[in-house]
Amino acid sequence: MLDLERLRALHSVATYGSVSAAADVLHVTTSAVSQQLAKLERETGQKLLERNGRGVRLTDAAELLVTHADRILSLVERAQADLEAHRGAVVGELALAAFPTAIRGLMPAALRSLRADHPDLRVILNEEDPMQSIPRVVRGDLDMAVVQDWNNEPLPIPEGLLRGTIGYDVADVALPAGHPLAGRDEVELKELAGDPWISSTPGSICCDWLTHTLRSIDAEPRIDHMAYEFATQLALVGAGLGNAVLPRLGRCDVPEGVRVVPLRTSLSRRVYAVWREEAARRPAIRAAMNALRAAAPDQGTAPDQGAAAPDQGAE
Template sequence: MLDLGRLRALHAVAVHGSVAAAATALGYTPSAVSQQITKLERETRTTLLERRGRGVVLTDEACHLAATARELLAIVERAETTLEERRGRPTGRLTIAAFPSAARGLLPGVLGELARLHPGLDARMTEVDPHLSIDLVARGMTDLAVAHDWDIAPLPAPEGVEQVRLGDDLCDLLVPEGHPLAERGGPVRREDLMGERWICQPPGTVCHDWLIRTLRATGREPELVHQAEENHTQLALVAAGLGVAVIPRLGRGALPDGVVTVALDPVPRRRLYALWRTGAARRPAITVTVGMLRDRFTAPPA
């Protein structure tokens, strides 16, 4: 009989593309994942991974086995969901993927509350880009995702994945103290932003794509001078007088000295969602956690 844990390891390698990435997703060491795959190869008397350059690729036999593993894991998930539903309380392990500012500004409070109120639930969070986290939910590699999109760059849920909107995260223009836009008073429209030197996230991120599309709508190409993934790095660059940035409020924290906010018209906003697989929709751990996420996000600041 094939070992389910070893099939899970193979499935993780198939989903994430490498042993190291699979180990991170599963919470194991790469060595432990490699050992699981080696044991599965002995069980099946089949070569499952082949070295290619510095990485590995799945053989044709491994791809077929990984597809079967996905079906088996889905059956196990349904069984676990039924058992937890019958108990009527959140139990077992719940894996959560969240984008960086939600991981910093929203999840700590939710995870702390879950630990206090539901000691039988083992909730674990990983910081993941929104585009990747939704795919991880669809593939069964994480139970719940907190993701975001923008009105001009929607992030639809794939088949088999449900979602609920948690609310909207408003954004502000951040400029150095004494900047002309800070002195003029009143909201600033996007037509007033041309000619600015911009600090933003790298290409390929939702925030970067939104900024480029918004500013290009004025008919001119924006000047991107600095690119950084972390909002706190962007704030430090603004504080140094090196440019301006549009940064959401969630997880932003207190502004450093030398940085002021300027209201924008219309106010940019990104939409926050919680997503989970349809097969796990009845699981108490999902419903309780989603409720906490919504309550904490929409609660007025203390």
């Protein structure tokens, strides 16, 4: 009979591309992974890895076995979720990631609530942009990720993941105090189109969104300065170096020299969680969703968010 942990080791090597990367993900040594694979080769009577330069590649037999291992590990996860659901207890471990402003604006209250209500649940939290966290949920490195998308640019969700809305986050624009429009009650984004901007690093969801949004109003974006943290962006705004889009969730203190002005045509992002379909029945997923929703500040709804898919599961 094939050993489950040896199948998991082979599956990790196939997923992450090397024995050392698999060892990092499985939190074991490279020697332990190599030993598991050697035992699996003896069990199957098949060679599973071949040298490929400084690395390894999977043989045809290994590729076949990985296909079955993917289904087997998915069934094991579903069985574990069903057992937890049958027991009805919020227990075990929940590996969770969230983007930076959700870490600051949602997670402290949500984690405090989970610890008080479900002391047998251990939550492990990481800070990650959705571009990194969603693939990790798909691979099984994370149980859940708190992510976001904007009302004019929905985020595609891979097949096999379910989602649940936590709330909506309205964005304003941060302007230098000396900006000609800083004293206005509200502005249109197109009035600022030719200005220099400050945003997060290229490839992050916020930077990509700002680029897309400015181009949608026929303005080629001029992003002069890039910083991941909103506090750093605001410091640059205060120095008169450009404007920044400032979501209200987890907003830090606004420094001197910065004026926050609402946008006449509202821009908002939907904050939601994603998890694997196989884990949908876990009480821990449902408990985490309840805690996150309770922690979310009430900023109303975004009626123009209709392009996004409906919530699924964990209701």
